[in-house]
Amino acid sequence: MTMETLLLMFLLTHAAGTQDIHTVSKISVQKQQKITIPCLYDQKYVSFPKYMSRGGVWIFSQHVSHNRMSVEDNQAENVFTATLSEAEVSDSGTYWCAVTVSGSDPHVYLDLQVTEAEARLRVSSQTVSGYEGGNVTILCHGASHWCTIRGACVGRDGGSLERTAVSDDGGDVLRVTLWQLQKEDSGWYYCSNENSQMPVNVTVMEALDITQFTTNPSYSTTPLGEDRLDFRRFLWLLLLGAMLPITVCGAVMLIKARNKRKKRAEISNLHDDMNIQQLPKKNGKNNEVACENLYGFTTGNKPITQGNGKNNEVACEDLYETMTGNKQITQGNWKNNEVSCEDLYETMTGNKQNTQLTATDDKNIYGHKSEKMNR
Known part of the structure; x- marks a missing residue:
C-alpha cells in the first residue's frame, strides 16, 4: 500500500475538527447494559446541534436514529452525552461525536464493543457524587489508570493528578480516591487499561446541598x-x-x-x-355549748374551763382568734359570751345568730360549720 493511499485513508477517517472535540477511544460493555459516552466540545460550538454518527469512514457515516440511543447537550459544561440503552452485540462498531455547523462538521471517533460476557473493564456506576471538602472513592475493575478526558493520568506505574490517589484493592481492582473535593473537580474522567476506557462522571455539590445527594455503591464519602x-x-x-x-x-x-x-x-x-352525736344535750346555755364544741372541732383541743367562771368566753375568744387572726374585744358587754358567739357564728356562716337556742339549734350551728367547711 502506497504512502498516498495511507494518507488518504487517514484524511477520510480523521478529518479536521477533532482537536475541538474530545472523547474516549474504545469502550466495552456487556450485552443488555446501558452505556453513556461523553463528548466534550469547544465553547464556540455551544449553540450548535450535536449528534452521534455511525460508520467506519466519517464521510460515509450516518446519524444514529434508533430510539435506544439518546443525545443530551449540557451547554453549561460544554459536553454532550450519547446514551445507548439495552446494548446489543449488533451495536458494536465505530461511532462519531459530531457537531452540525456550516461546512465540514467537527467530529471525533470512538470504538464501541458489546460483549456477551461481562466486560473486563467496568465500574459499578458511571455517575458518582460527593460534597465540597469531602472524599469520593471509585472502584475500577480491570483498570490500571485513572485519567481525565483530555488525557492527564495517574496509575499504579506513576503519574499524578491534583488531590487524587490510586491504590490496589485486591485482584485487578484499582481504588481511586479524590479528596478535598472542589466544585471544579466536577466533570468526566475514565478508568483505563491497555485496551479500552470506561467513562465516569463526578459531580461535586455544595456542603449543605443534601437534597441532591444520591447514594451509590461504587464510592464512599466519609464527610x-x-x-x-x-x-x-x-x-x-x-x-x-x-x-x-x-x-x-x-x-x-x-x-x-x-x-x-x-x-x-x-x-x-x-x-x-364532726359527728352530731358529740354535741352535749340541752343544758340551758346553748351558746356556751356551741362555742366549746366549735372550739374543739376547729382547734382539735378541748378548752380548759376549770377555774374560770366564764368558760364559754374563753372558748369563744380563743376560737375567734384562731379563725380570724384577731383578738376579740369583749369589754363593755356583760354578756361577753353571747357577743363572741354571735360574732363567731356570723364569721362562720355569714348570718346573724339567734341566741335563743335549743339543743336542736346547737346542731344547726354544727351543721352550718360542717356545710361551710365542705364547700
Whole structure:
C-alpha cells in the first residue's frame, strides 16, 4: 500500500475538527447494559446541534436514529452525552461525536464493543457524587489508570493528578480516591487499561446541598456520613428541647392536682369526725355549748374551763382568734359570751345568730360549720 493511499485513508477517517472535540477511544460493555459516552466540545460550538454518527469512514457515516440511543447537550459544561440503552452485540462498531455547523462538521471517533460476557473493564456506576471538602472513592475493575478526558493520568506505574490517589484493592481492582473535593473537580474522567476506557462522571455539590445527594455503591464519602450524623444529633436535640417545657408543665399540673385531692380528702375526714352525736344535750346555755364544741372541732383541743367562771368566753375568744387572726374585744358587754358567739357564728356562716337556742339549734350551728367547711 502506497504512502498516498495511507494518507488518504487517514484524511477520510480523521478529518479536521477533532482537536475541538474530545472523547474516549474504545469502550466495552456487556450485552443488555446501558452505556453513556461523553463528548466534550469547544465553547464556540455551544449553540450548535450535536449528534452521534455511525460508520467506519466519517464521510460515509450516518446519524444514529434508533430510539435506544439518546443525545443530551449540557451547554453549561460544554459536553454532550450519547446514551445507548439495552446494548446489543449488533451495536458494536465505530461511532462519531459530531457537531452540525456550516461546512465540514467537527467530529471525533470512538470504538464501541458489546460483549456477551461481562466486560473486563467496568465500574459499578458511571455517575458518582460527593460534597465540597469531602472524599469520593471509585472502584475500577480491570483498570490500571485513572485519567481525565483530555488525557492527564495517574496509575499504579506513576503519574499524578491534583488531590487524587490510586491504590490496589485486591485482584485487578484499582481504588481511586479524590479528596478535598472542589466544585471544579466536577466533570468526566475514565478508568483505563491497555485496551479500552470506561467513562465516569463526578459531580461535586455544595456542603449543605443534601437534597441532591444520591447514594451509590461504587464510592464512599466519609464527610457526608459525618454530616448526616451531625444532622441527626441536631434533630434529636431540637426534639428534646421542645419536649422539656411540656414535661415540666405536665409535672407541675400533676403536683397541683395531687394537692387538691389531698385537701378535699382532709376536709372530708374532718366532716366525718364532726359527728352530731358529740354535741352535749340541752343544758340551758346553748351558746356556751356551741362555742366549746366549735372550739374543739376547729382547734382539735378541748378548752380548759376549770377555774374560770366564764368558760364559754374563753372558748369563744380563743376560737375567734384562731379563725380570724384577731383578738376579740369583749369589754363593755356583760354578756361577753353571747357577743363572741354571735360574732363567731356570723364569721362562720355569714348570718346573724339567734341566741335563743335549743339543743336542736346547737346542731344547726354544727351543721352550718360542717356545710361551710365542705364547700
